[in-house]
Amino acid sequence: MSRIVSHTIFAAAAVIVGLSGMPRDARADGETAQPVTATGTEAAATAPAESEFKLLMVEQVGCVYCRMWEHDLGPIYPKTPEGQVAPLERVDLHKPFPEGITITKGKPLFTPTFILLRDGVEIDRIEGYASEDFFWGLLGQALQDAGADLPDPNG
Secondary structure, eight states: OHHHHHHHHHHHHHHHHHHHTOOTTOOTTSOOOOOOOOOHHHHHHHOSSOOSEEEEEEEOTTOHHHHHHHHHTTTTGGGSHHHHHSOEEEEETTSOOOTTOBOSSOSOOSSSEEEEEETTEEEEEEEOOOOHHHHHHHHHHHHHHTTOOOOOTTO
């Protein structure tokens, strides 16, 4: 019983967090228009350098947990060591994936799903977003397992 209550409270808090940051010109479906992918020449203009790794964020309109990730980590992710090693690329769950990407664990079913790619091939994934701590821990472990050169968090 208490588990159901805590999940309900968490979901309500997620909705409140998502709605509190929503601009007044939000669309009728509750979302604002955002670019979904950065591919081709647009990606070349925004990416600082070609990386061996990439983090593909699979999202969809109306995803409260995607909005939570964006609120919590979106602005800082590119500035972190993980963001430097594995730049973020966003794709919509219901649209085709960019060319040159090989998904090895099947089409994602949940959003957000973070797919870690090495040279365009899936090597690991994180399904869902619960909190910063879980996200950084799981991503750090996936990058470490893949042999990424990250600074030691303990100094």
